[in-house]
Amino acid sequence: MSGQGDVVDGRFELVERLGSGGMGTVWRARDTVLHREVALKEVRPPGPEPTGEASAVLRERVLREARALARLNHPHVVTIHQIIDTDAGPHPWLVMELLSGRTLQDLLEERTLSPRDAARLGRQLLTALRFAHAAGVLHRDIKPANILLREEQDPGALPAVVLTDFGIAALQGSSRLTATGELIGSPEYIAPERVRGTGEGPAADLWSLGLVLYVAVEGVSPLRRATTLATLAAVLDDPVPPPVRSGPLAPVLTALLVRDPGRRPDAERLDAMLAAVAEDRPPVPHLPSAPPAPPDAAAYTPTVTAARPEPPAAPRRRTPVVVAAVAVVIAVVAGTALALALRGEDEPDDKAGGRTTDSAGPSPRRTPTKSPSPAPSSASPVTTPPQKPSPRPSTERTPSATATRQGPLPGFGRWVAQLHSEPDTSSPATRDRKLAAVRRQVPEAQYLHSDDYASLRPGFWVFYAPGPFADGRAALRFCAERGRTSEKTCIGRFLSGSGADLVFQCKPPASSPQGRCTGRP
Numbered sequence: 001m002s003g004q005g006d007v008v009d010g011r012f013e014l015v016e017r018l019g020s021g022g023m024g025t026v027w028r029a030r031d032t033v034l035h036r037e038v039a040l041k042e043v044r045p046p047g048p049e050p051t052g053e054a055s056a057v058l059r060e061r062v063l064r065e066a067r068a069l070a071r072l073n074h075p076h077v078v079t080i081h082q083i084i085d086t087d088a089g090p091h092p093w094l095v096m097e098l099l100s101g102r103t104l105q106d107l108l109e110e111r112t113l114s115p116r117d118a119a120r121l122g123r124q125l126l127t128a129l130r131f132a133h134a135a136g137v138l139h140r141d142i143k144p145a146n147i148l149l150r151e152e153q154d155p156g157a158l159p160a161v162v163l164t165d166f167g168i169a170a171l172q173g174s175s176r177l178t179a180t181g182e183l184i185g186s187p188e189y190i191a192p193e194r195v196r197g198t199g200e201g202p203a204a205d206l207w208s209l210g211l212v213l214y215v216a217v218e219g220v221s222p223l224r225r226a227t228t229l230a231t232l233a234a235v236l237d238d239p240v241p242p243p244v245r246s247g248p249l250a251p252v253l254t255a256l257l258v259r260d261p262g263r264r265p266d267a268e269r270l271d272a273m274l275a276a277v278a279e280d281r282p283p284v285p286h287l288p289s290a291p292p293a294p295p296d297a298a299a300y301t302p303t304v305t306a307a308r309p310e311p312p313a314a315p316r317r318r319t320p321v322v323v324a325a326v327a328v329v330i331a332v333v334a335g336t337a338l339a340l341a342l343r344g345e346d347e348p349d350d351k352a353g354g355r356t357t358d359s360a361g362p363s364p365r366r367t368p369t370k371s372p373s374p375a376p377s378s379a380s381p382v383t384t385p386p387q388k389p390s391p392r393p394s395t396e397r398t399p400s401a402t403a404t405r406q407g408p409l410p411g412f413g414r415w416v417a418q419l420h421s422e423p424d425t426s427s428p429a430t431r432d433r434k435l436a437a438v439r440r441q442v443p444e445a446q447y448l449h450s451d452d453y454a455s456l457r458p459g460f461w462v463f464y465a466p467g468p469f470a471d472g473r474a475a476l477r478f479c480a481e482r483g484r485t486s487e488k489t490c491i492g493r494f495l496s497g498s499g500a501d502l503v504f505q506c507k508p509p510a511s512s513p514q515g516r517c518t519g520r521p
Contacts, residue, residue: 008084012040038096038098039096080097101150116277122274125209142209143212191204191208195236206270210253239423242254251286252286417464417491438463442465442482455498455504472513480508
């Protein structure tokens with residue numbers, strides 16, 4: 001065990017221990033040859049000293065970190081000077097630039113960031129990630145503790161950030177040193193595709209960046225649970241709570257924290273979105289990649305499904321005990337969610353889950369990715385499906401045969417009475433049970449996906465009565481006649497393909513409604 005005053009490689013004197021992590025300890029050291037201070041990372045895993053093959057694998061990982069960092073000469077990436085790897089020492093060392101300052105984790109323990117400051121910080125980190133990704137390097141462990149803040153030149157200015165600890169970075173296309181089933185990275189910041197083992201790319205780092213920004217502004221880690229296995233289960237399945245303090249940054253976080261990596265903004269689009277927030281300009285919408293259009297059909301026939309489908313996972317060979325433990329945790333989480341859903345059948349406003357509804361207030365959103373299709377007449381039976389529904393990504397929860405989904409409306413759209421909104425991360429069974437509960441009071445209730453309408457917040461299944469309604473007040477009167485008189489059980493909403501129509505929200509009471517209740521068409 002190394003200690004203060006020890007000399008490494010006959011040259012570097014250990015002065016002060018700066019911190020420790022899962023893969024070693026960082027020291028402030030004095031270079032007795034060049035008479036300068038450096039950061040010296042003693043790379044060693046926790047527990048007993050590795051020997052034999054384990055020691056060789058550790059050394060190879062350190063070399064990989066050094067090579068990865070050496071390829072990244074960038075102002076927002078920590079600089080590595082050299083590697084010390086001698087037969088005389090039990091483990092290798094990295095000699096890096098010594099950064100005066102503290103970590104983002106230290107700062108967040110004192111206060112949160114404003115949305116604008118978080119956006120500025122995010123852009124700095126994004127430039128580092130874009131540079132790394134262009135060089136074929138994935139970071140894979142982006143978290144506040146791995147983000148260093150240089151000392152502020154101006155006390156009122158946001159310090160420059162430096163991304164460090166590429167110790168678990170993988171050169172793209174080279175993952176042979178990652179043991180099968182081995183957990184690499186901080187669980188609460190890991191992208192879902194990494195947990196599933198279905199492949200990863202730059203989008204996985206952007207998910208982690210999104211979570212860092214979420215924590216920086218909201219002050220909570222949304223997927224952290226009491227144990228590692230429970231956290232991994234949450235990363236896979238739990239909905240990310242909608243941001244409440246993020247203001248103009250909220251649409252950026254919503255766009256990043258989707259489990260389908262193909263629907264996250266790429267680095268170029270993300271930079272534009274963050275720049276708009278940082279510079280207090282109008283928001284830049286995110287346009288998710290549109291999936292291939294399905295073959296033309298006379299009608300849309302929903303498919304019955306018994307479980308939430310996910311993209312086919314690559315074969316994984318994990319330690320049986322770990323696999324079993326993860327399965328048990330996920331089963332418990334799923335069972336708890338099912339129990340809450342059953343308990344809330346008669347209260348479809350989702351009070352049990354504590355989730356916010358789509359009527360929570362205006363929020364900038366993405367524009368649709370596909371031109372609207374003709375809508376059925378308002379006089380048509382509620383079970384008549386639209387002709388050409390807007391396609392959804394392959395990971396979408398398939399509608400059950402007991403529910404009718406409304407396709408996008410043409411032109412300016414129309415007013416509806418929104419009865420409930422369910423996060424689209426809920427299972428089809430949960431969604432359909434809640435729809436059935438709503439239909440006990442409103443038999444004509446239908447559902448749609450909010451991503452199909454720019455006038456709605458993304459990420460929800462919206463239950464609604466189609467009307468027709470002349471305006472929002474008429475929708476509220478309809479709900480009042482059925483005893484649905486609170487904001488969580490009814491709100492007049494305008495469905496259209498224009499984000500400007502998000503302002504048309506007519507809220508109870510019906511006798512004196514609040515919000516924009518009249519207007520288009």
